[in-house]
Amino acid sequence: MWFTLNICLYLSFSFILAASILGSDMCQLQGHFRLNGMYKNGDFIFGGLFEVDFLTVFPELSFRTEPEPPYCEQFDMESFQQAQTMAFAIDEINKNPNLLPNITLGYHVYDNCVMLGMAFRAAISLASGTEESFSNLNCTGPPPVIGIVGDSSSTASIAISSILGLFRVPIVSHYATCSCLSDRKKYPSFFRTIPSDAFQVRAMIQILKYFGWTWVGLIYSDDDYGIYAAQSFHQEIKLFGGCVAFSEILPHDNNHRDIQHITAVIQASTARVMVVFSTPSFLIPLLDAVVLQNMTGRQWIASEAWATSLVNHAPRLLPFLRGTLGIAIRRGEIQGLHEFLLRLHSSNDPKNNMLRIFWEKMFGCSFETGSKKTDGEQVKKVCTGQEDLSTTDTPYTDVSELRASYNVYKAVYALAHALHDLMQCEEGRGPFHGNSCADITNLKPWQLVHYLxxxxxxxxxxxxxxxxENGDALPIYDVLNWQPSSDGSIRVQAVGVVKEEAATGMVLTLDDDALYWNFEPKQIPRSVCSESCPPGTRRASRKGFPVCCFDCLPCRDGLISNTTDANECIVCPDEFWSNKDKDQCVPKEVEFLSYEDPLGISLTTASLLGTCFCALVMVIFTHHRNTPIVRANNSELSFLLLVSLKLCFxxxxxxxxxxxxxxxxxRHAVFGISFVLCISSILVKTMVVIAVFKSSRPEGKSALKWFGAAQQRCTVLILTAIQVVICAVWLSTASPTPHKNNKYIRSKIVYECAIGSVAGFSMLLGYIGLLAAVSFMLAFLARNLPDNFNEAKFITFSMLIFCAVWIAFVPAYVSSPGKYAVAVEIFAILASSFGLLVAIFAPKCYIILLHPERNTKKAIMGRDIQKK
Incomplete structure (x- = not known):
């Protein structure tokens, strides 16, 4: 019953409240937030969100009263400088007659306290305004701010852009780098003057590639900045060819056990390079553990979120972090900013409580509120110290390293230029519906987004x-190196630049001489899982290991690798072969039987000796041509045989x-014709011998008339002509040609003569073999003729040698590779030629030279006479 009564009372109260609001025709603010801020009025207002305080305090909760809103503490001078840079930029624009003439810009700047909830409250306050009410039943009208500079946090920017993007409120961040914010569908009105993490990761990859670091450890914070950066890093390092040795996430609650686990992984890993994507708040506990465990010998690569953070530059970190390489957003110079910062004074405007907090932290000032006047409250300031900013040395007055502040400056000017372009629109030539321009008195945020x-x-x-098209700025980074200074602190030194170029992509420029290394002997550290494979080898992955862990295997014969860390060996072209080191394809050695070759020299010598022997025999036979032994052996055929043997040699x-x-x-034509001439001469010679002895018998008187001199010449000519025809047909249809053969020996080119036609070559050899076989048969049948005049016995012996040589030649020729096949053929020619020369002519020369007493008709005819 009480529950039902309470519901009824609540609904009645709500109805009465709604009726009173509708009856008043007023739009009223539904809530108030306690926010630190700075304000300045103007025709158009820019909003700003900055991390001026680092701690959010939540008052104690009471269920009896409405809870007090949280508030911020721990003032940060560097972030306050960024807020003041926005004020300076707006003041500079208001004084510029060429940019937004006759227009005064103002600003509303809030502190987000490095907390998502506070940042979201501040963004809603900028978008909806802080007026208690305004008389418009539809709650429409010009926005309180036309654009926002900030937030510096990626997480806060994601949340704010997700809501304000629905209303197309332009947001230009100066420090949010998450690559996810480049999604135009999710964040249609988000812009930034700092490159996204996608470019940051690519810039860091350029550093790793420059020094050859392929084996790295990855540490990242448990927030949107770290998670998205780590994802991009995993993708990009694969394209580079590197590997992540381990990937550890920094806990948001700084859990001691998790930190110990990360340090244990770092110590156990063989990687010497640690890439860290984190904000200082996440990283400090890990660095404390590094100092506690005395963990040296590591090369740290810092992301832009902590590369310039002074909180990490304490002397205790010097032995561990000096030599750190990092990238930072572009450092710039802003003329007149330093003087503007020094001119800052406490404001009598009670709304600018951010200034009041600054003076409290800077000089210990306190503020007392006096009586109310028509223009507000009178505030009296009491300070314990002298108010002179020029004598102080704080991050607020330091303008030597303007990075985030320089991005704030560019963000304000980007909004101002967009507004200036919008106001220059000529009616009828505008970019909106019906070629219209924006209405200055009722400016819509999405119209400014178009110009931005x-x-x-x-x-x-x-x-x-x-x-x-994604709202990202042109990527450019400074490369920083942490170096020890004389006072024991760490000095951040710019040593290079990484920037994106349309033609070549990311380009890294480094001053190697300016680099400091925290390794002995001050040299570039090595961080690889496996050393690079030199040219001549290829990488072979180790099973179960990342691709950066591999073995180097030498390339096989005929394959090369001419680059470092080649994945595969390259096959050399047909006429090339790998050199000894397997890193170059060199022309293959061309092999043929040359005159400089020892085997060629030996065979040439044997050929010339055979020719000389033939010539010597011819001289002997010519000189003793009238002796019975020369005349009895058919001197004409003997000389023809010697000439043919000389041609064979x-x-x-x-x-x-x-x-x-x-x-x-x-070569084959001369060889074939010469041997046919030789064998046909022997064949005719054999036939003549047989005819002579048959004519000595009564039944063979008429046999000799068929073997006269004319018939002998004609027979030799006809037999030789047949071989000439075979050669002519062969050469005209499928002529032998020079051929580079790669089949015998892959590492060499065998330069040989392709026979062209196997049938032609077979007919040539077969015809020679046929004549030799007939000669052998005839000589064998005549072997029992009288010894003193039995030349048939010598012919039989010579034909036996000839046939044995050429029968052995065929298998030896087929099985011999390259030049040795030619050598086998030459050997067969020489052996058979020498066999014919020695077997037929050596006995005659022996008698002519050594036993001239036997070179008589009586000696030759002696046995026949005795038989008679």
Missing amino acids: QKVNFTTGFGDHVSFD LCVLLFIGQPQLWTCQL
Whole structure:
């Protein structure tokens, strides 16, 4: 019953409250937030969100009264400088007659206390205003602010842009780098003057690539900034060819056990390079553990979130963090900012409580509120110290490293240029519906977003400012190196620049001489899982390990690798082969039987000796041509046989030397014709011997008339002509040609004569074999003729040698590779030629030279006479 009564009372109260609001025709503010801020009135107001305080205090809760709103403490001078830079930029724009003439800009700047809830409250206050009520039943009208500079946190920017993006309120962040904010569908009105983490990661990859660090540890904070940066890093390092040795996340609650686990992983890892994406608040506990465990010998790579953070520069960290390489947002110079910061005085405007807090922290001032006047409360300031900013040395007055503040300056000018372009629109030529322009008296935020997308200007420092289709600024970073200074602290030294270029992409420029390394002997550290594979080898992955862990295997013969860390060996072209180191393809050795080759020299010598022996025998036979033994052995056929043998010996020279078209065509033709001439002469000689002995018998008187001199010449000519025809047909249809053969030996080119036609070559050899077989048969049948005149016995022996040589030649020729096949053929020619020369002519020369008493008709005919 009481529950029902309470519901009824609540509904009645709500109805009465709603009726009173509707009856008053007023829009009323539904809530109030306690926010530190600065204000300045103007025709158009820019909003600002900055991390001026680092601690949010929540008052004690009471269920009896409405809870007090949280408030901020721990004032940060560097962040306050960023807020003052926004005030300076607006003041500078108001004084510029060329930018927004006759327009005065104002600002509402709030402190977000490095907390999402406070940042969201501040953003809602900027978007809705802080007026108690205004007379408009539809709650419409010009927005309190037309654009917001901030937030500096990626997490806060994601939340704020998700809501204010629905109303297309332009937000230009000076420090939010999460790559997720580049999604135009989710964040249609978000812009930034700092490059996104996608570019930051690529910039850090350029540093790793420059020093050859492929084996790195990754540490990142448990927030949107760290998580998205780590995801991008994993993707980019694979493209670079590097590997992440381990990936550890820094806990948001600074859990001691988690920190110990991370330090244990770092110590156990072989990686010497640690890449850290984190804000200082997440990183400090890990650095404390590094100092506690005396963990040296690591090269730290700092993301832009902590690369310039002074909180990490304490002397206790010097032995561990000196030599750190990091990237930072572009440092700039703002003329007149230092003087503006020094001119700051406490405001009598009670709304500017951020200034009051500044004086309290700076000089111990307190403020007393006097009586109310028509223009507000009178505030009296009492300070314990002298108010002179020029004598103080604080992050607030330090303008030597303007990075975040420089981005704030660019963000304010980007909004101002967008507003200026909007006001320059000519009616009928506008970009909106019906070629209309924006109504200045009722400006819509989305109209400013349109012009902000097209902003294009150059700062006084010379940096170009524009946004791509995702609202990202042109990426450019300074490369920093932490170096020890004389007073024991760490000095951050700029040693290079990384920037994106349209033609070449990310480009890193470093001054190597300016780098400091925290390794002995002050050299660049090595951080690889496996050392690089030199040229001539290839990488072979280790099973179960990342791709950066591999073995180096030498390339096989015929394959090379001419780069470091080649994944595969390259096959050399057909006429090339790998050198000894397997890093170059060199022309293959061309192999043929040359005159410089020892084997070629030996065979050439044997050929010339055989020719000389033939010539010597011819001289002997010529000199003793009238002796019975020369005349009895058919001197004409003997001389023809000697000439053909000489040609057989000389044709060997065509087989030696680099093959040419003419030598390939001649070698087998000359060889075939010479041997046919030789064998046909022996065949006719054998037939004549048989005919002579048959004519000595009564039944064979008429046999000799068929073997006269004319018939002998004609027979030799006809038999030789047949071989000539075979050679002519062969050469005209499928002529032998020079050929580079890679099949015998892969590492060499065998330069040989391709026979062209196997049938032609077989017919050539077969015809020679046929004549030799017939000669052998006839000589064998005549072997029992009288010894003193039995030349058939010598012919039989010579044919036996000839046939044995050429029968052995065939298998030896087929099985011999390269130049040795040619050598086998030459050997067969020489052996058979020498066999014919020695077997037929050596006995005769023996008698002529050593036993001239036997070189008589009586001695030759002696046995026959005795038989008679």
